[in-house]
Each structure stands twice: as C-alpha cells, then as structure tokens.
Amino acid sequence: MSHExxxxxxxxxxxxxxxxxxxxxxxxxxxxxxxxxxxSITSLIGPSGCGKTTLLRCFNxxxxxxxxxxxxxxxxxxxxxxxxxxxxxxxxxxRLGMVFQKPTPFPMSIYDNIAYGLKLKKITNxxxxxxxVEKALRQANLWTEVKDRLKESxxxxxxxxxxxxxxxxxxxxxxxxxxxxxATSALDPISSAKIEEMMVELKKDVTMVVVTHNMQxxxxxxxxTALMYLGSLVEYGETxxxxxxxxxKMTEQYVAGHFG
Amino acid sequence: MKPHSGRLWVNYLALxxxxxxxxxxxxxxxxxxxxxVSHGLTSLSISLLTQDPAGPLGRGGxxxxxxxxxxxxxxxxxxxxxxxxxxGTYLAEYGRDKKFSKVIISLCDxxxxxxxxxxxxxxxxxxxxxxxxxxxxxxSAALAVIMVPxxxxxxxxxxxxxxxxxxxxxxxxxxxxxxxxxxxxxxQAASGILTGILLAIARVAGETAPLMFTSFNNNYFxxxxxxxxxxxxxxxxxxxxxxFDAWIGQAWAAALMVTVxxxxxxxLGRLLVKVKKA
Ligand SMILES: Nc1ncnc2c1ncn2[C@@H]1O[C@H](COP(=O)(O)OP(=O)(O)OP(=O)(O)O)[C@@H](O)[C@H]1O
Ligand SMILES: [Mg+2]
Numbered sequence: 001m002s003h004e005x006x007x008x009x010x011x012x013x014x015x016x017x018x019x020x021x022x023x024x025x026x027x028x029x030x031x032x033x034x035x036x037x038x039x040s041i042t043s044l045i046g047p048s049g050c051g052k053t054t055l056l057r058c059f060n061x062x063x064x065x066x067x068x069x070x071x072x073x074x075x076x077x078x079x080x081x082x083x084x085x086x087x088x089x090x091x092x093x094x095r096l097g098m099v100f101q102k103p104t105p106f107p108m109s110i111y112d113n114i115a116y117g118l119k120l121k122k123i124t125n126x127x128x129x130x131x132x133v134e135k136a137l138r139q140a141n142l143w144t145e146v147k148d149r150l151k152e153s154x155x156x157x158x159x160x161x162x163x164x165x166x167x168x169x170x171x172x173x174x175x176x177x178x179x180x181x182x183a184t185s186a187l188d189p190i191s192s193a194k195i196e197e198m199m200v201e202l203k204k205d206v207t208m209v210v211v212t213h214n215m216q217x218x219x220x221x222x223x224x225t226a227l228m229y230l231g232s233l234v235e236y237g238e239t240x241x242x243x244x245x246x247x248x249k250m251t252e253q254y255v256a257g258h259f260g
Numbered sequence: 261m262k263p264h265s266g267r268l269w270v271n272y273l274a275l276x277x278x279x280x281x282x283x284x285x286x287x288x289x290x291x292x293x294x295x296x297v298s299h300g301l302t303s304l305s306i307s308l309l310t311q312d313p314a315g316p317l318g319r320g321g322x323x324x325x326x327x328x329x330x331x332x333x334x335x336x337x338x339x340x341x342x343x344x345x346x347x348g349t350y351l352a353e354y355g356r357d358k359k360f361s362k363v364i365i366s367l368c369d370x371x372x373x374x375x376x377x378x379x380x381x382x383x384x385x386x387x388x389x390x391x392x393x394x395x396x397x398x399x400s401a402a403l404a405v406i407m408v409p410x411x412x413x414x415x416x417x418x419x420x421x422x423x424x425x426x427x428x429x430x431x432x433x434x435x436x437x438x439x440x441x442x443x444x445x446x447x448q449a450a451s452g453i454l455t456g457i458l459l460a461i462a463r464v465a466g467e468t469a470p471l472m473f474t475s476f477n478n479n480y481f482x483x484x485x486x487x488x489x490x491x492x493x494x495x496x497x498x499x500x501x502x503x504f505d506a507w508i509g510q511a512w513a514a515a516l517m518v519t520v521x522x523x524x525x526x527x528l529g530r531l532l533v534k535v536k537k538a
Contacts, residue, residue, distance in 0.1 A: 060432055062428060062431075062432065065427075065428070065431065066357075067357055090434050090435075090436060091434070092434075093431065093432055093433065093434040093435075094433065094434030095434075097432065097433070098428075098429075098432040100425055100428070100429060102425060104425050104426055104428075104429035106426070106429075106430065106443075106444050106447075107444070107447045107448045108447065116430075116433065116435075116443070117433045117434070117435075120433065120434055120435055120439070121434075166429065169433065170432075170433065173433060173434065
C-alpha cells in the first residue's frame with residue numbers, strides 16, 4: 001500500500017503568475033498568483049461572478065474563441081507559458097481537458113463519443129481504440145451501465161450518465177489536467193457522488209481544477225482550495241487550513257456561509 | 261368578475277377573427293388544389309411522361325419537358341446547394357461576429373423576396389444575350405441564383421441553433437475548428453439543413469418566370485445544355501394559353517404533377533424535422 005504523497009512531494013505542475021484577464025475594457029481577473037499542484041485536486045470557490053469560470057477558461061485558452069478579450073501575465077506549465085501568442089492551442093487543449101456544467105454529448109453513439117478524441121490523436125487501430133474506449137468508460141464509472149449499448153446514441157443517456165460520458169471523453173485523450181466547471185451542480189446527489197468518487201480515484205493519474213459552489217464538496221474532495229472575490233485571489237491554501245483555520249476573515253465568513 | 265368578462269369578450273372576438281381568416285386562407289388553398297386535381301386527373305395519362313409533344317390534335321406528351329425540368333433543377337442544385345451550405349457555414353461559424361456577415365444576411369433576405377422574374381432578366385442579360393441565345397445553362401443558373409440565398413439562410417439559422425457549448429466541448433478536446441463543424445455541428449443540424457435544401461428545391465421546381473428568359477422552351481427532347489431547354493412550367497404556361505383542348509388538358513395534368521412533386525418535397529422536409537425532434 002502506497003501512502004498519499006506528503007505535501008512536500010507534490011510539485012507545482014502549473015504556476016499562475018500575475019494573471020489579469022479582460023473582457024474588452026472590463027478587467028475580470030486581477031493579478032492572480034497561485035500554483036496548481038501535480039496529481040491533486042484544487043477547488044476554486046467564491047461568490048457568483050467573482051471570476052472562477054473566467055480563470056478556468058484561461059488554462060485551455062477558451063477565451064480565444066471570442067473577440068476582444070486579452071490576457072496579461074503568465075500561466076506556466078512544463079516550461080512553457082500557456083498564454084504565449086504562438087501557443088499551439090490544439091496541443092494545449094489535448095493536454096488540458098474540460099468538463100462543463102451541462103453535459104455535452106456529441107450527436108453520435110456512445111462509443112463514437114469517446115473515440116472522437118482518439119481519432120484526433122490519429123489512433124485508428126480498432127482493437128487499441130476499443131481498449132481505450134473501455135478504459136476511459138471504466139475510469140469514469142460508466143462502463144457497467146453502457147457496455148451493452150455502446151452503439152446507441154449518447155443523447156439517450158440520463159443527465160448524470162451524459163456527464164460521466166463527457167468526462168470519459170476527456171479522459172480518453174489522456175490529459176495531464178482536467179478542468180471541471182460546476183460539473184456536478186445540475187446532477188442528483190447520487191450521480192454527483194459517483195463523480196466525486198471517480199475524481200478522487202483519478203487523482204493518481206490526473207491533476208484536477210474544480211469550480212464549485214458546494215462547500216461540502218470542496219472540503220470532501222480537494223487537497224487545495226482557492227477563494228476568489230471580485231476577480232482577485234483572497235486566499236489559497238490546503239483545503240484543511242482554508243476550512244478550519246483560514247488566515248483571512250473573509251475566508252472564514254465565506255466557508256461558513258455568512259456572505260456571498 | 262366584471263372586468264374579467266370584458267377581457268374575455270375581446271379574447272373571443274380576436275380568436276374568432278383569427279380563426280375565420282385562417283379558414284378563409286385554407287379554403288382558398290383547397291379550392292385551388294381541388295381545381296388542379298379535378299382537371300388534372302381527367303387528362304392525366306402515362307403518355308404525358310413517355311411521349312414527345314404532338315400537334316394540337318394528336319395524343320402527345322411532355323416527356324422532354326419533364327426531363328428538361330429535372331435536369332435544370334439538378335444542375336441548379338449541384339451549384340446552389342454547396343454554395344448555399346458553405347456560405348451559410350461562413351455566416352454562422354467563421355464570420356459570426358463580423359459586420360460583413362450581417363450585411364450578407366440582410367442581402368439574402370432581400371434576394372429571397374425579390375420577384376423571380378427579376379433574377380430571370382438578370383441572368384438573361386449576362387448568360388443569354390452575350391451567348392447569342394436561350395440555353396439550359398442560363399436556366400440552371402437562374403434557378404441556382406434563387407436557391408443560394410434560401411439554402412444559405414436556412415443553413416445559417418440551423419447552425420446558429422447548435423449550442424456553443426457543444427463546439428466548445430469539441431474544441432476543448434483539441435479538435436481543429438473545421439473538424440468540429442464537419443463532424444459535430446453539421447451532424448447536429450443535419451435534418452434542419454436537409455429540410456432547407458428540400459424546400460429550396462421545391463421552390464425552384466415550380467418556377468416559370470426565370471426560365472422563360474433563360475432556357476426558354478423547346479419542343480424536342482433535349483439534354484444539351486447549350487441549347488434551349490424544355491421545361492414543364494414554361495410548357496404549362498404555353499399550353500394553358502393555347503386554344504386547343506388537348507394542350508389545355510395536358511397543361512392541367514402537368515400542373516398536377518408539379519404540385520404533387522412540390523408537395524411531396526415539402527412534406528418530406530417537414531417529416532425530417534419531426535423525426536429529428538422525436
Ligand atoms: N463573455 C463575457 N463578456 C463580458 N463579461 C463577462 C463575460 N463572461 C463573464 N463576464 C463577467 O466576468 C465576471 C466573472 O464571470 P465568471 O463567469 O467568471 O464568474 P463565476 O465566478 O464563474 O460565476 P458563477 O459562480 O456564477 O459561475 C462577471 O462579472 C461576468 O459578468
Ligand atoms: Mg461560473
């Protein structure tokens with residue numbers, strides 16, 4: 001039995017340095033500095049509109065889809081700056097998967113949903129694809145529910161199953177990081193618990209950043225927690241410290257549910 | 261309860277008026293259909309489709325005209341559908357936030373409400389006069405010009421209805437944008453786009469005015485697009501205006517055929533949307 005790595009052993013996979021982000025003239029992120037530790041779960045919490053989604057979408061440069069946005073500062077990963085103008089976005093996005101609040105099944109079979117990303121990586125050998133599809137579905141705790149209906153349309157799955165399918169689809173391309181934006185907020189408690197269980201299981205392979213409004217969830221699953229307010233980082237630390245002995249008064253009030 | 265009953269009356273009045281108008285419109289439509297069906301059926305025979313035109317007393321048919329119309333429509337679709345779909349894709353995807361696209365969309369809407377005879381005259385001036393005579397290419401071109409804005413607009417609106425999160429999800433997997441469009445967005449919007457294409461084909465399949473100025477007509481079987489092309493709609497126009505009972509009968513029968521084909525395409529288009537929703 002291996003032990004959970006002690007804090008000192010977790011290296012920084014990503015470092016956010018002096019990050020600012022603007023929608024047009026509207027500055028939404030203000031000088032954010034924090035690490036994302038390797039093989040861990042980091043929660044982003046904070047009141048609605050504080051910039052959690054905006055920060056999450058900086059990691060995979062989703063903002064580039066829309067005009068008039070710009071980034072300042074750096075997000076370092078593997079000796080590169082994610083925010084570099086010349087950054088290969090295809091490569092970047094295959095390294096950082098994203099799961100959205102609403103499930104996003106593609107209009108095709110369950111199997112093809114998962115195989116989609118593999119085709120992008122030019123993995124076409126049928127038996128390898130089949131194995132990888134099964135592996136991804138197992139990782140997302142979905143395999144036993146769908147193994148007899150892989151050829152059926154993904155649109156026929158329940159909301160919770162669709163969400164796990166979206167996760168499996170991201171996992172299939174073997175990402176370094178998975179970004180979750182309130183991925184369980186639209187689900188019933190059982191589906192949501194299944195996904196939490198899966199996330200904890202996944203920690204040995206993948207680093208996760210999780211935006212959530214659910215304080216219990218943040219406390220249960222994450223190793224590190226960051227509280228944001230009005231575009232700034234209020235406090236970052238080990239989840240245990242944030243919830244039991246925060247440094248800032250605001251953090252104490254927020255996790256206790258006294259404002260927001 | 262008093263103020264309520266007043267509003268109730270206004271409601272009944274509006275409902276009654278609206279229903280009456282709808283019934284009036286429907287009634288007219290059925291009257292036209294009844295006329296076409298009753299006149300058309302009496303003259304309908306297989307020789308309409310299998311024989312070449314004969315003199316006013318013989319038992320001829322409009323074989324050439326049906327083939328010609330089919331060919332003209334097919335050629336128009338071969339050009340109009342890809343242009344329309346690709347143009348609509350540009351508007352909804354690559355150019356979605358650009359001023360240029362908004363201008364194009366407004367122009368499309370304008371082109372759709374343009375009387376088709378205007379398009380006929382336009383094509384006449386660029387493809388008939390300079391080339392020295394009526395020809396099938398000009399006819400196809402006129403129909404294609406009518407189709408493009410229709411297909412473009414439906415494609416654009418069908419693609420715009422596909423939620424952005426779906427594109428984002430595919431892009432977030434590391435998919436290039438063109439693949440997201442081809443493999444996911446098109447698939448999601450497929451039935452809507454197909455319906456638009458069918459409706460556009462149905463629309464041009466019944467056009468007469470643009471063909472009179474372009475492919476004109478021809479009494480013979482003709483598959484050479486360099487020459488004037490026979491078409492059903494122009495034949496109907498000419499036969500119906502003739503003094504001969506046999507030709508007038510054939511015009512009715514041909515009108516029935518055109519109506520049935522157009523109706524069929526329309527119903528097929530609607531069914532596709534239904535299947536998708538189910
Ligand atoms: N596309 C956009 N254009 C302009 N401003 C935006 C855009 N998206 C978000 N914002 C603004 O940026 C700020 C941060 O929004 P963001 O979605 O990151 O908040 P959030 O913390 O994720 O909130 P929630 O918990 O409600 O999801 C808000 O003030 C919002 O109004
Ligand atoms: Mg958000």
